[in-house]
Amino acid sequence: MTEAPRKITDDPYGAWHLIRRLVMEQASAYWRRYALAFGLMAIAAAATSGSAFLLGKVINQAYVDRDLQGIMFWSVVTLVVFSLKGAATYGQSVILTQIKNAILANNQRRMFHKLMSESIGFFSQRHSSEFLARLTAGANSVTEVLNLLINAIGRDLLSLIGLVIVMVVQDPFMALFGLLVAPPAAFVVRKLVKRVKGLALTQFTGNAQILETMQESLQGIRTVKAFSLEKTMSDRIDANIAAVQANADKMAKVSNRSSPLMETLGGFAVAASLMYGGYRVVATGATPGEFFSFLTAFLLAYEPAKRLARLNIELNSGLVGARMLLEIIDSPPSEPDDSHKPALQLTEARVEFDHVSFAYRPDEPVLNAMSFVAEPGKMTALVGPSGGGKSTVLALLLRLYEVQSGEIRIDGQSTSTVSRESLRRQTAYVGQDVYLFRDTVRANIAFGKLGATEDEIVAAAKAACAHDFIMGFPLGYDTPVGEHGAQLSGGQRQRIAVARALLRDAPIVLLDEATAALDSESEKLVQEAIDRLARGRTTIVIAHRLHTIMHADSILVVEAGEIVEQGRHDDLLRRSGRYASFFRLQQRHATPLAPADATA
Template sequence: MKAAKDKRHHIDSGTAASVLKRVIAENGKDHVRGYIFAILCLVAMSLSTAFTAWIMESVVNEAFANKRADIVWWICGSIFLAFLLRGFATYGQAVTLSKIGNNIVARYQQRIYRHLMALSVGFFAEKRSAQLAAQLNQNISGIRDVLNLTVTSTARDLLTLIALIAVMVSKDWVLSLIVFAVAPPLLYALRYVSRRLRAATRESVEVNSQVLGAMQETIQGITVVKAFTMEDELNRKVNRIIDTAERRSNRIARLSERTSPLTETFAGLAISSVVAYAAFRSIYDNIPPGAFFAFVAALLMAYDPARRLAKMQVQIERAVVNARMIYDLLDMQPHQREKPGAKDLVVKDARVELQGVTFSYANGGPILQGVDIVAEGGKTTALVGQSGAGKSTIINLIPRFYDPTEGRILIDGQDIADVTRQSLRRQLAYVSQQPYLFEGSIRDNIRYGRPDATDQEVEEAARLAYAHDFILTQPMGYETPVGENGMTLSGGQRQRLSIARALVRNAPILLLDEATSALDNESEAAVQKALDTAMRGRTVIVIAHRLSTVVKADKIIVMHEGRVVEEGTHDVLAQRKDGLYARLNNLQSPEKRI
């Protein structure tokens, strides 16, 4: 049992050391000059502090005992210069370390964002986005704190403590031994506290991220919350999480501040012992008090850096936990990796083919089972079927949001698993059931389809999507901000902007995932006209709940429970009396959906 416990502590210590080593390796080189300047400032602070304690002997003996007025001016001038130097050094190191820390935070924010963009859709499907964002917000400062705490504690507090100890030893080595006698028990107690704090800090970060995540989700879904009168239930849920977070934070506070009574107790014991020893020597041995005053001054000045160093391990542990959680994310490898030597996709006819495709999500049953589909180039292929048939999964597999468990997907005979994802997705345009608009103007959101599109091309795409007229009615036209996820626009308007974004991309393959299912009849009519324009001359794979929107498709593929059960045109399939499509067609009226 003891061996296992010791091994666990060794592993934990190694983890903290490895994180610190990695942080320094990744950031130290880029900020060498800044850290050197900050360290020089911290050294100046340490030496000026030690000088102030050292000169106390001359103050007491020469000014008060010997009453030498000629030396007083030199003593006072040197003390003033020491404080002046310390003031400028404090300013210099604080500004420099803040600048370095801010740069480190910015760089890791950029790095994490790039890494998140490289992770697969599956990662985000398994993570709550609001909680992930909240957790990253808390963890990102860990990298900065690890470096700054290490520099300030080493260059300022440790050097100051060493310099003051040197003053203490030079003044009275016996008194110094009395002080050092209480140090080992204090260090052991602090090490015990820091080990317990490590696990509590990680738990606190996770719980606090749940609190922030729950609040963010409530804000984003406030209309649903109010529509379903969910306020009381969500209040109870969030209050439970907040209570848990409060208990975790209180536990961390108890552990973190446990260093205060420890250090104060040991400091009180040391100082009272020193005063007693020095007082009796002055009373019975008639020793001048100058050295004692200098020693006490050094001892009292050493208390603050010693206290900060005592807390440093606790603070480092908290920073390392946050940094470790950041590195856990950065070290996460994307599930979908490019094959060595992957080439760019070359599209001529834009023929899409699925050969024996089988797929299942993680920890789930099969969604697709041996699916064979051919979408001819330049034609429209519609996927229909009841919910859960696997239609949307096919749409998700073509851009490689996920990879098939078995089988292949070919575009013009090229296996999409053998080409780069960027080249594949550049040949695709995508319109989802729920169009997503990003922060920025209407023009910006359309141009996301092709960043190098000119203003004329953006406006032409809007005209083809039947969006130009309503855009001009907005307060600032194309420069009108869309609000969070386009909430200032109607569903039909957002969808037409999404179609304009697909049109400006000018890709040969168009994927439509139930692009009109959430719209009213009037909006659907406008969006359908835009879709008819978008589909001309392209290979289109479209999912539709309303069969009336796909009656003109060149091919309709009917799916059921992950399999293709029927295939043909609307006229052919509608005449099969025992067919699934015919049954769905008979059930459906213009107002109904399957």
């Protein structure tokens, strides 16, 4: 059975479908302003056509009628026409730019809001530079496509129609001859479109790779410097840039292949018009005004005709970027809005994992029917080797990922049946890799509770042992922290993170190796702040340094996604099991600090 031929509308991201979507979904909201711009374009097109017609009048008044008064009159009319064209062109340019800016801003908002509705798993499969490329190039491409369409119809097509009318009025035969240029030009352009689409997609991918290398090199500049990777990263971005440059050169060659044909065909048409027009003036007594008017209209029509001939190439190039944007916006959110679900209502903040299983990849389980209870107001510690599933426990509790089997309950309410926002509002999280936004110290603490007062921020900083070092900065709480908090030490970043969590005042506290990367002095200060944070709250803590959780109410030893031991510190040591082995191993490798030299 033969397969039915594909229609032009079958591909949801084909040129026809995309153009229809952009017009109906994006441009339709601004149809009144587009109509005004279109009207101004019509005035400018009429003025362009009128100027060609008026030139013939002036020529005839000067060389045929020799009427000085007529020359003055038509010259003034020409001035008015050109002034009108200038005003109309200015007006439509401003209107189109304002519409472009509005659509660009709207698409940037849509893209960002869509990304905020995606899960952690969605981002783990892609590089962040891809989204930057889609956000910038994609949003710009949408406005470029719409501007190409409105300019092609309102400016170029109307101008061409008006100038063709002038040509037909002056000499129908020469006008018909001039229009014979169009079919061969359209045939050549059609052949180039498919090639241009492929090159445009390669260009987009190449630019994304440049962004990726640039972003990784700058964000990992410490590693780059420490391992002398400057030349390696420079070679990598040189290769990316060279590939993009080569592709851009191909694009330039392909997209401009129509120009030689258009110029040659235009040259033939102009030469023929000159010969035929000159013959009519000399041999048949036609007025020179008709000849000059026709020739002017023909030459003025050449540029809009050339732009219309290239329209398909430029549209398909722009539609590649539009597709990159819409593919993300159209995809179903991996973390769909669940604000319609009931809010989490806490009484004790008792957390229960009931036979919870989870895997990031098929056939590679991370948690295997894990069950445990974190009692309200107490500290539950998760310890064990890396890769055992400890951090996954916190991720599932925050619903950064969804449980695949089993159930997580808080005060008897399944976390899957309540809204994510209400769940996360009841939790405070501090991780090993603290993320601080490029803002002030005050703003980063205040993110824990939007609208917090100055007194609340300061109180949280004091409780987190951060107030003293903050006030040691010349700008105090107004001190910028730099990108990712690069202007602060590791211990300072951690204490600001604890202050942020304290300000949140949530009944459930999640700590993911919050002191693992700190020196002993910083660890002591951060641990003191964490003790204040955990006091009276249901706390689940992941610990690498076991001495930091010796006082925990319950210690769970996690291996291969299962809890192999559970109890308090002293009980687990007496059992001489896995926990005792971990603890003794750390004690054996711990090197006590040498006492300071009193004479130093």
